[in-house]
Amino acid sequence: MAGKRPQRAGWTRRDFFNWVLNVVMGIIAILVAIPALGVAITPAFQNPAPTWVNLGAATGLQQSSVQAGTGGVGTVVKAPYSYIEVDHWAKLPAADYAYLRYIGGSCQFFILSPICTHLGCHVNWIQADNQFHCPCHGSVYTIDGLNVSGPAPLPLGVFRWKMVGPDVWIARESTFTHAHQRMVEAPAQPCLKEA
Numbered sequence: 348m349a350g351k352r353p354q355r356a357g358w359t360r361r362d363f364f365n366w367v368l369n370v371v372m373g374i375i376a377i378l379v380a381i382p383a384l385g386v387a388i389t390p391a392f393q394n395p396a397p398t399w400v401n402l403g404a405a406t407g408l409q410q411s412s413v414q415a416g417t418g419g420v421g422t423v424v425k426a427p428y429s430y431i432e433v434d435h436w437a438k439l440p441a442a443d444y445a446y447l448r449y450i451g452g453s454c455q456f457f458i459l460s461p462i463c464t465h466l467g468c469h470v471n472w473i474q475a476d477n478q479f480h481c482p483c484h485g486s487v488y489t490i491d492g493l494n495v496s497g498p499a500p501l502p503l504g505v506f507r508w509k510m511v512g513p514d515v516w517i518a519r520e521s522t523f524t525h526a527h528q529r530m531v532e533a534p535a536q537p538c539l540k541e542a
Contacts, residue, residue, distance in 0.1 A: 397507070397518035397519055397520040398430060398431075398433075398518070398519045398520075399509075399511075399516045399517070399518055399519075400428045400429075400430040400516065400517055400519055401428065401511075401514050401515075401516050402426045402428055402445065402447065402458075402508075402514070402515045402516065402517055403426065403428075403514060403515065404513050404514055404515075405455070405456075405510060405513055405514065405515050406513065408424070408426060408447055408449070408456070408515055422448060422474065422477075422490075423446050423447070423448050423459075423472045423474075423479075423490060424446070424447055424448070425444050425445075425446060425447075425461075425472065426444060426445050426446070426447045426458075427442065427443070427444040428442070428443060428444065428445065428517070429441065429442045430442075430443070430519060443461075444461060445458050445459065445460065445461065445506055445517055446458070446459040446460075446461055446472060446479070446503075447459075447515075448490070456508060456515060457491070457505070458505065458506040458508050458515075458517055459479075459492045459503045459504065459505060459506070460503055460504035460505070460506060461503075462503070462504065463481040463483065463484075463486050463499055463503075464486075464494070464499045464500055464501040464502070464503065464504070465481065465483070465484055465486050465497070465498045465499040465500065466483060466484065468481050468482060468483035468484075470482075470486070470488060470503070477489075477490055478490065478495075479492070479503065481497065481499065484497060484498050485497045485498070486498060486499035488502065488503050492504075492505065506518060506519075507520070
């Protein structure tokens with residue numbers, strides 16, 4: 348038994364420091380895991396309902412579209428709007444616009460998102476070409492929002508809309524029905540008017 352240390356009952360200093368280190372590491376792990384867990388489960392509790400925003404009086408929108416167009420059917424006009432952007436913890440005022448065209452009939456309006464489906468730039472309406480052009484990477488869309496050239500993988504998004512009194516309201520959503528889906532799913536009704 349020469350050279351062997353006698354064992355003591357209870358904790359040694361080494362045991363105590365190991366215990367403290369484990370507690371501290373556990374607390375750090377919990378502090379890192381809570382925000383990560385929050386980010387992972389937050390979308391499950393978010394409200395998927397769209398935010399409806401007012402574009403303005405239908406008669407004014409129709410008149411500006413028809414005055415710019417010919418033959419009673421309108422051309423594209425930019426319809427600006429403002430809304431409250433609700434982020435996880437903040438509510439901030441924001442502004443954007445939609446491209447609106449009066450098409451007559453029971454549908455009345457065709458309303459496109461200005462967001463290019465390539466990388467999210469805002470497209471510009473070029474009246475002389477009767478097309479939308481993306482200034483970032485050259486995508487080109489028809490008056491109906493169909494992509495005809497450039498890197499854009501999908502047509503422009505189409506806003507769902509409804510009439511509330513005399514005003515046109517659009518649904519700001521995270522996902523859109525794109526122009527080509529509209530043509531396939533509802534060829535008899537070229538817009539997404541809500542009842």
